[in-house]
Amino acid sequence: MFIFLLLIIATLGPMTLNMFLPALPVIQEDFATPHSILQLSLSLGIITFALGTFFNGFLSDRIGRKPTMIIGLLLHILGNVICVFSPSIFWFIFGRVVMSYGGAGVAVVIRASISDIYGPKKSAVIYAWLAIAMVFAPMIAPSIGGYITEFFNWRMIFIILTGAGLLALGCTIRGIPETRHKSIKKESVIKDFFLVLKHKEWWIYAFLCGFVNSESFAFVSGMPYIAESILNISPSIYGSWLILTALGYLFGNLISTRLANSRSTFFMTFSGALISFFGGLIMLLAYFLELKYHFLIFLGMSVINFGTGITLPSSISAAINLSGIPRGASSAMQGLVQSLIPAIVVQYIGSSYDGSASITFFSIIGITFFCVILSLSGKSLSSSG
Secondary structure: OHHHHHHHHHOHHHHHHHHOHHHHHHHHHHHOOOHHHHOHHHHHHHHHHHHHHHHHHHHHHHHOHHHHHHHHHHHHHHHHHHHHOOOOHHHHHHHHHHHHHHHHHHHHHHHHHHHHHHHHHHHHHHHHHHHHHHHHHHHHHHHHHHHHHHHOOHHHHHHHHHHHHHHHHHHHHHHOOOOOOOOOOOOOHHHHHHHHHOOHHHHHHHHHHHHHHHHHHHHHHHHHHHHHHOOOOOHHHHHHHHHHHHHHHHHHHHHHHHHOOOOOHHHHHHHHHHHHHHHHHHHHHHHHOOOOOHHHHHHHHHHHHHHHHHHHHHHHHHHHOOOOOOHHHHHHHHHHHHHHHHHHHHHHHHHHOOOOOHHHHHHHHHHHHHHHHHHHHHHHHHHHO
């Protein structure tokens, strides 16, 4: 029952991020705001989530897992309420920031609690189920959000998320125990960080995590406007197409769980990056065909996500488990980089949007190629070491 509750609560974060994506053009029109300003609701949300993961990890060691999760859920609920009643775009962005920080507290506690209870071996299996739950949620969220936007109002999305947050809060108070070990040591944080920063291989894998993660964020930040203004498809249809892209990540993750223990880190990261680059080439073909074939766009992104599902788990594991550096500090900083790079990419695409698909498509294609180079650099460093 405990793990089932954790998995259900874990889906709250991706549901919050992905459910409102098809509504972005409607929200922009409602607030009569420039695209670059609205994009802050995505980029600042990602940055806040990154910082929240960083700080809430230390907080959960100090005051406990359950109190940190409760605080996170309360902030998540508050942020959604602010979005529901936001009179301007700036209040809306503020609500997104508050809910993102709260969601980070929930996410980091769930990962820590699984390790507390199940230990290193069994927790790997639980993390696999967690990854599937985290893929399933964003798979259905855009479709739900699209239909809500089309038949009701975009504010209804945040009313539903508020209700989900209240339900999660009740489940946490009643059914989630405190799992923190009382013997946690308080090490020197600054010393740990410098050990991580000095490790060249850590930088390669941390940046690989960040850029691989930014491929899908680049897509979801630019495609809602391309779908509406160029492809002329409704929010509900766009949300349904996103299911295909999420399936790619799901199958990539399943492949990763089967191969990661028997294959080298280089094999997993390079093959996944190469598959994603092939997906980028499919999107390039769709672009040169003037976006006449919608399925090619979403097929290409599905292939990119399939490669991401293979690359990302192994690159995360490589960054955290490098010899000679503390895992806690490495994990916190890796999570920070993994979120900050997508935030920068999202804001760049939002600020540079010119009404065409060029910025979005060529950003995605360029990132997939750069990830291939990064995975090769990781191989070179490990070989020379």
